[in-house]
Amino acid sequence: xxxxxxxxxxxxxxxxxxxxxxxxxxxxxxxxxxxxxxxxxxxxxxxxxxxxxxxxxxxxxxxxxxxxxxxxxxxxxxxxxxxxxxxxxxxxxxxxxxxxxxxxxxxxxxxxxxxxxxxxxxxxxx
Amino acid sequence: xxxxxxxxxxxxxxxxxxxxxxxxxxxxxxxxxxxxxxxxxxxxxxxxxxxxxxxxxxxxxxxxxxxxxxxxxxxxxxxxxxxxxxxxxxxxxxxxxxxxxxxxxxxxxxxxxxxxxxxxxxxxxxxxxxxxxxxxxxxxxxxxxxxxxxxxxxxxxxxxxxxxxxxxxxxxxxxxxxxxxxxxxxxxxxxxxxxxxxxxxxxxxxxxxxxxxxxxxxxxxxxxxxxxxxxxxxxxxxxxxxxxxxxxxxxxxxxxxxxxxxxxxxxxxxxxxxxxxxxxxxxxxxxxxxxxxxxxxxxxxxxxxxxxxxxxxxxxxxxxxxxxx
Numbered sequence: 001x002x003x004x005x006x007x008x009x010x011x012x013x014x015x016x017x018x019x020x021x022x023x024x025x026x027x028x029x030x031x032x033x034x035x036x037x038x039x040x041x042x043x044x045x046x047x048x049x050x051x052x053x054x055x056x057x058x059x060x061x062x063x064x065x066x067x068x069x070x071x072x073x074x075x076x077x078x079x080x081x082x083x084x085x086x087x088x089x090x091x092x093x094x095x096x097x098x099x100x101x102x103x104x105x106x107x108x109x110x111x112x113x114x115x116x117x118x119x120x121x122x123x124x125x126x
Numbered sequence: 127x128x129x130x131x132x133x134x135x136x137x138x139x140x141x142x143x144x145x146x147x148x149x150x151x152x153x154x155x156x157x158x159x160x161x162x163x164x165x166x167x168x169x170x171x172x173x174x175x176x177x178x179x180x181x182x183x184x185x186x187x188x189x190x191x192x193x194x195x196x197x198x199x200x201x202x203x204x205x206x207x208x209x210x211x212x213x214x215x216x217x218x219x220x221x222x223x224x225x226x227x228x229x230x231x232x233x234x235x236x237x238x239x240x241x242x243x244x245x246x247x248x249x250x251x252x253x254x255x256x257x258x259x260x261x262x263x264x265x266x267x268x269x270x271x272x273x274x275x276x277x278x279x280x281x282x283x284x285x286x287x288x289x290x291x292x293x294x295x296x297x298x299x300x301x302x303x304x305x306x307x308x309x310x311x312x313x314x315x316x317x318x319x320x321x322x323x324x325x326x327x328x329x330x331x332x333x334x335x336x337x338x339x340x341x342x343x344x345x346x347x348x349x350x351x352x353x354x355x356x357x358x359x360x361x362x363x364x365x366x367x368x369x370x371x372x373x374x375x376x377x378x379x380x381x382x383x384x385x386x387x388x389x390x391x392x393x394x395x396x397x398x399x400x401x402x403x404x405x406x407x408x409x410x411x412x413x414x415x416x417x418x419x420x421x422x423x424x425x426x427x428x429x430x431x432x433x434x435x436x437x438x439x440x441x442x443x444x445x446x447x448x449x450x451x
Contacts, residue, residue, distance in 0.1 A: 019227050027220045031213065038209045041190070041450045049347070059451045066446040070439055077223045077435045079428075087148040091158050099169040106173040110180030118184065 006081050009072070026076045033065050054111070157429045161436045164398075168440050171394065172447055175387045185276070185341040187380035188349070189449050191287075195261050208449050211254045212441065215399075218247025219438040222406075226431045229424025234413065237424060241410040244434065248403040255396045262388065265371030268319075269378040270326055272364035277380050279339045280330075281351055290368070293336050294321045294329035319368035326368060327361055341380050388448065395444055398437045405430050 005019045009026065016022035040048070040058060048058040075081045080088055148155060179186050190204040197207070225240035268290035270278045280288045299322070304315040321329075330336055338357035342350045352360060369378045377385035409430050418424045 023223050030216050041205050062446050062450045069442050073439045077219050078432055084149045095162050095165050102173045106177040107180050110177040113181045114183050
């Protein structure tokens, strides 16, 4: 078990000598991502405030960076990288599919109610 | 991998679970199942938060204006403290994974040290969470809630927030808070606000530089500030309750739903961290007692590690959706 770790991150761009070294490498990566998020959150650059598919571009950047962080926590801290493909897919795809479905339904409905509030009449009568 | 697994007598049989298609032990697989279901619970909460936020997209509180405090420092530091909390939790995840790694090498001394550091990290996080709650509940500036349930906050002519204590004078009052020990025992009442709405109106009339700020966001994503005449009119016409801080019913930062979700989601997460710390402590003592040394495997540390990393994983999302987006 102990020597079965896969030691590459970023698709082989960075390769570590030992598992301990990889852990510290991932910590640095996660810290950089968090720092970028906080700096963007404090300064909120004007050019990222435009709208893109219903949300600000900045918010999309936050969500993508968060998913990137989640990937490295799951893959390297929780050793998903070393598990069999079947276990990995069973856990990840189940969650991803159900969560996407749930978020889509709820946000769609929330946006609809908002439109009823703001425009004062029912646009689509189901 | 043959250490903690109990032999079932079905090894090698296709349907007896003996041929191990996932190549993970029973305990680890069950921990993954639990994590998937718990992840769905949390995403249910966060999606419900998203629902309410999209519903009130034009008047939702701006997180940068709500969470601006850092312990021992005065001033306006949005997000710095939450970023620190995030870092503490990621750091304790790192010590946890180092403990797991040391366990693979059967290094008892290192596992002990790393487990200890993980517990410390978890305690710092829970403590920070408690401080954050306390600050949120106590509030800072105070506000007036209208009859329709909206929040009116106060700003000066430059748009800086003005606290009620800076322009309102409290007069002597005969009314005291009702306690069920000296009144109706089945009726209870929360703490009375320091000021009454009439006192706030008087304060606003006597300070020309104070304006009312409503919950509504303008096209620049900032809260709308009313002019002097409209400020007075709005407060006199609609002001109903003075709100200081937040609880499940009222919230000086804006929509009460924001406070409800804040308490519920960070509370549920904080409870996970708390139980994670307890489990870590149990495992820590087991390590010291040499339970896993005798068992010949530190897989239990790995299983608890999975839970601990999951708690970190959830926080990453809570951080994004409560504080950043």
